[in-house]
Amino acid sequence: MEKYGLFVGLVTLDLIYLAQSPPQNNQKIVASDYTLAAGGPATNAAVSFSHLGNQATVLGIVGSHPMTQLIQGDLANYKVGIIDLDTTTQNAPPVSSIIVTQATGERAVISINAVKTQATSESIPPEILQNVDIVLIDGHQMAIGSEIAQMAKAKNIPVVIDGGSWKHGFDKVLPFVDYAICSANFSPPSCHTEDEVFTYLSEIGIPHIAITHGEKPIRYLQNGKGGVIDVPSVPSVDTLGAGDIFHGAFCHYILRESFTTALEQAAHIASFSCQFFGTRRWIDSPQ
Template identity: 20%
Template structure:
């Protein structure tokens, strides 16, 4: 089960500008003090780097601007041995940027200016159709246009590929789209938007997973941060606790989870086994940054 599988990640590429301070500012408030760092991020890029470092052959489909941020990001993806053949350049829009504040508890507040990510088109997906056909897993999020994601899911489903959807940022999704998804990976907020049920505990997580499943998805994994993840695998429901670690920065933790989950699922492991591996990979929260914190396969122990 250790052969290298092929994962196509469709999503955003951003540059993260991070300020770490004791607490997050209130509206209208200025806080002095704090450390600044700049990382390459974006949900799509984070998930692509995670999947590559954790042992998969990754193709990343994305769009960048013709600027310093985009060109730097491209070089980083190449250094991670990610196939960049289908990272397109938008001559009119800047590369995506995220402004991130992180407090002393590791909680964050994020504003994203998507830039070129918002122009990833159906035509771009068509250009990469051969790679989708060759892949074992298609992993997507919602920082690129919803119509592009829906189209990619339809193409992938036609080829019998497993589509993994991280529905972030939270959005209303059509049942016709969801029926093309093999597994959906929402957090508490996204699960509430999809189900109408506020996820507070195991019982509400169960009801939310069941309700989301009724939209046409057999497999639902609700990520619950330090509490772990609640899994609906067809008709089986399981609560899987997180590994206890000292949290420093949660930026990109959900993306590491999604990338790691997809790597294990591509190898034929069950949802529950894939979640346990993904939980173990989230040692990323013990480090600062998004991509810079992503672990390598040798660092992850179940």
């Protein structure tokens, strides 16, 4: 049975190159492959969630610059809806240029995030949470995310955060979060170790916390009880977007399974995606 997810945050245009290595100063290199897709943590998560058989909508700023047609076309292709928080802006969308190293799958990224394109809570459409089963917030539209998190909490809609890194204002969102899925780079103020991060989030009252480490095991804390989940070992072609894909898959499975099973299944999907170049080709390949 399909569910409806709302994914709040960053919408970018990603230019992705596959090459032997990133260029050095004053060096020109030729890529062996290239792809273009809509990007951003919430956006890639929405694509993953949609692919697994659900309805997904991204809530972010897209605007009316000519480049946004590329974003809209890509998301339409993967059946992801867009609710634009600022349809009138003619500014170019944030663009990420990414070089994936052919031998290792590691990526180098240069981008502009949503700092220059922040919406206010007045931009939130009425009835935004009607029929929504789960909300994911990536922290790139913090005023919007904070308001949506409070609204979701009041309606008993589960809230997931993509804690890729600490962002100013996350402290306003966290009290309303049910599932904090963080990377090893997520460091709240005054937290210097992973155990301190678990303690910080637990004391806020978040019942389900996980910290991912790429191909290494996931640590989790569920209602005060900790554990570890192994990640499948795969030959990695491209790690770009794997965390975002993990979050979208987690949102799918947590509506159907236990916390630990959802983490396991999401890790399986994310690992599978790493065997393909770019953030979309895994979708077109049978598992």
